[in-house]
Amino acid sequence: MKLGIPRERREGERRVAATPETVKQLAALGAEVLCEAGAGAAAGHPDAAYGQAGAHIVGELDLAQLDVLAHVRPLDPDTARSLKRGAVTVGLASPSSELPTVQALADAGITSFALELVPRISRAQSMDALSSQALVAGYRCVLEAAIRLPRFFPLYMTAAGTVPPARVLVLGAGVAGLQAIGTAKRLGARVFANDIRPASADEVASMGGTFIRLDLETAEAAGGYARQLSSDAGTRQRQLLAPHVAQADVLITTAAVPGRRAPLLVTREMVQGMRPGSVVIDLAAESGGNVEGVVAGQDVPMPTADGSGHVMLVGLKDAPSAMASDASRLYAKNVANLLVLMVRDGELIPDFTDEVVAGSCLTHEGAVRHQPTADLVAERAGSRQEGVL
16 A cells, blocks of 8 residues: 655645654554655654655655545645546545535545544544644634734733733634633633533633623534524624623634634624734634634734724634644644554555544545535536536
C-alpha cells in the first residue's frame, strides 16, 4: 500500500497530514509512506526526520501510483482526476463548498473520506479533526485579541493605582469557544459566554466563565452541534446580546453550523456600540462570519457610534495553520487513527458496516455517499443543465 503525504499548496496552509511520529505508526501497518520534499517544513518537521521515521522522500508525488493520499486542505478537481481509480483519500474536504471536487472524486472512482463527517461518538473522538483543530483555533484567537487590545487582560493592583481586568465575551461554546474561555481566563480576564445549546452552561462554568442566559428557544442538532435559529429567534438573540456586546472589551465569536453559512450574531450597530479600542475576533470569518462587516484575513477598523474612536474587527483566517506544529501533531493523529481502523494485513479495506467508516465516507465507487452533499451535487447539476437548455 503506497501512501502519499503531499506538500500543501493552498496559500497560507502550513500544516501537514503526517508527522514523523505518525509515519512510524503507518509504516507499522505495512504502508510504504511517500513524503513529498518539504511537506512538513513549515510545521517544524524536516525531511530528514521523515526519512528517519521510515518514509521515502520524493521531489513530487506521482498521484497515479498512490493507493492512499492523506491531505489537510480540500483537494482540487485536477488532483482528484490525477489519482488512479480505486484510490483512497483522507482529509478535510469541505464538501458543501467544494462540489466540483466532490463530483470529480466520484467520477474518478475515488473512495474519499472527509474528516468533517466523522461521527461525533465516543469511539471516534481520536479521529475528530474538527475538534482537534478547533482547540488550536480557540487558543489562537485569544492571543490575537490580547495582542491588539490596548490594555491588560488581568487585574493589576499597583502603587500607581488599580488596573481593572478586561471583560471578554465569547459567543459559541463548542470546542473552540471553550478553549477561548479557558485561555482568556488563564490570562486573567473576566470571561462571559453564551451558546444556544443549554447544555453548554455547565461546560462554560467548568472553564471559569460566566454563562449568559437568554430567553430563547434551544437549538441543538444531532451529535451535539448547534442548528440554525429561525429568523425571528435570530433577531431576538441579537437584541438580547446587544447590551452584553457593548460592555465587552473583547468579543470572540466561534459559532458555526456544519455545512451552512455561519450565523449572523452581531450587527454593525452592535459593534459600533462597543467602547473605542475594543477588539472583535471572528473565528467564523471564512464561512461568512458571525459579525457583520468582517473580512476573512483582514483587520477592519470600524468607527464607534459616537465617532470617538474605532473597534478593530478581525476576520481570523487559517487560525490552526498559524500554530502549524501542534495543529499538525493533532491532525496527523486524527488521520492515522482513521486509517488504522481500515487497514488489514497491510491493505486498506474499508468496512462500511462500521458506523465511523460509513459515516465519514464522502464518495465510493462512483457515487456520493453522503446524502446532503449528494443532494447539493444533484442540485448543482440540475442548475447547470437548465442553464444549457
